[in-house]
Amino acid sequence: MNAPQTFPIAETYAAMGLGKSPVTVESMTSPAYFEVEKKAVFGLSWLLVGRESDIPAIGDYFVKRIDPWNTSLIISRAKDKKIYAFHDVCTHRGMHVIGSEQTGNRKAFTCGAHGWVFGLDGKLVDVTDRPSFYELDENKLGLIAVAVDIWEGFIFVRRDAQAGESLKEFLGEVYSGYEGYFDDSFFHKVDQYVGDIHMNYKFWLDSSVEAYHAGVVHIQNNTGQNAKSGTVLSLAASAICLYKRHRKVGIPVGVGARELAPCEALAAKYGGPITSYDPRLQARSIPPALNANSDTNWAFDILEIYPNTIMFLSKAMYAVIMLWPISVDRCRIAVDVYMPEPENAAERVALEYGLVSLRDVMREDLNIAEGSTDALTAGAIKEVYFSDQEIAVRHSYAVVDHAVKEYLAKQA
Ligand code: FES
Numbered sequence: 001m002n003a004p005q006t007f008p009i010a011e012t013y014a015a016m017g018l019g020k021s022p023v024t025v026e027s028m029t030s031p032a033y034f035e036v037e038k039k040a041v042f043g044l045s046w047l048l049v050g051r052e053s054d055i056p057a058i059g060d061y062f063v064k065r066i067d068p069w070n071t072s073l074i075i076s077r078a079k080d081k082k083i084y085a086f087h088d089v090c091t092h093r094g095m096h097v098i099g100s101e102q103t104g105n106r107k108a109f110t111c112g113a114h115g116w117v118f119g120l121d122g123k124l125v126d127v128t129d130r131p132s133f134y135e136l137d138e139n140k141l142g143l144i145a146v147a148v149d150i151w152e153g154f155i156f157v158r159r160d161a162q163a164g165e166s167l168k169e170f171l172g173e174v175y176s177g178y179e180g181y182f183d184d185s186f187f188h189k190v191d192q193y194v195g196d197i198h199m200n201y202k203f204w205l206d207s208s209v210e211a212y213h214a215g216v217v218h219i220q221n222n223t224g225q226n227a228k229s230g231t232v233l234s235l236a237a238s239a240i241c242l243y244k245r246h247r248k249v250g251i252p253v254g255v256g257a258r259e260l261a262p263c264e265a266l267a268a269k270y271g272g273p274i275t276s277y278d279p280r281l282q283a284r285s286i287p288p289a290l291n292a293n294s295d296t297n298w299a300f301d302i303l304e305i306y307p308n309t310i311m312f313l314s315k316a317m318y319a320v321i322m323l324w325p326i327s328v329d330r331c332r333i334a335v336d337v338y339m340p341e342p343e344n345a346a347e348r349v350a351l352e353y354g355l356v357s358l359r360d361v362m363r364e365d366l367n368i369a370e371g372s373t374d375a376l377t378a379g380a381i382k383e384v385y386f387s388d389q390e391i392a393v394r395h396s397y398a399v400v401d402h403a404v405k406e407y408l409a410k411q412a
């Protein structure tokens, strides 16, 4: 006899009106829906583009392609030490000032077409052959700024520099509680991954906030280190936090046991950076937002910042995944991984092991995401089912759909 259905997590969040019904695949497969999403979701949101420590010195800059905005941004640290962000579009005749994703240090930005020069703060400072122009007001011809603000050392941009929510309002419940965690003197960027993936960008958000798949998809690797085939890794209702737009899930360590490969055993024995149980890390306190329930079985938190950022946050490391959709079935990804610097050769082995384990986890999730993209686009099924354990995925679709409907209602 089947066990009676229980929905403890859905009951916790009943007031959000997420429902329990199957969800239509339209938002996962429809090019028309994606076109609205670009404006309704990405066009109105603050988007994380990097970290202040990526550009620590005056003149440091990077160029970031923001595909959902169909633009590239120059993000720079100017002489006043503040960070600025502009469209990479010259105000003379609209050519790219720089023109490709890159990072570097410059005294100014000189357009590659006719040589107009813009300061690190975007102001127009020199016009080639100035006397030949009929009407020019240099004060109005600086690079076109977007809004930029900082949260815990992360640089966020919003398309409209004049109107919209502040970053603090946008982050809402997430804004407080992480003070001191992303300490640049403790965590250093140790690796970066980039890729062009055949998937709807939401599919990676999906697999990050449910553990239902972990005992199957990740059975062979580090996160499944303690998993047995068929084991269901369940999330406690208290480990799931659904906010107005964002969401957070506390992931427990696995259950069961498997034999470690020799390199894994070495890494586990000496490897501070790869586990939460290293003495160096035990001494480090974590801020209140992490493992908010003080769960003794806690491994790490997943924090999803709407609409396109995933953070893996543990005592030992953090990773930031940025999803940049190009179309309904294609997404560029950028992953930055931060860990403490290894202090000896054994910790270096452990760090490398941690990195390849994370890489394998990500590849496994992306493999599923690419498969889903193909399978759902084929159109054989029209809706998908989410269990109580997958309520954070349901929440993700509901938040996007709400933004899309609200946008369309305003246009009508
Ligand atoms: S388009 Fe930049 S100087 Fe002409």
Ligand SMILES: [Fe+2]
Residues within 6 Å of the ligand: 207, 208, 213, 214, 217, 218, 361, 365
């Ligand atoms: Fe996964």
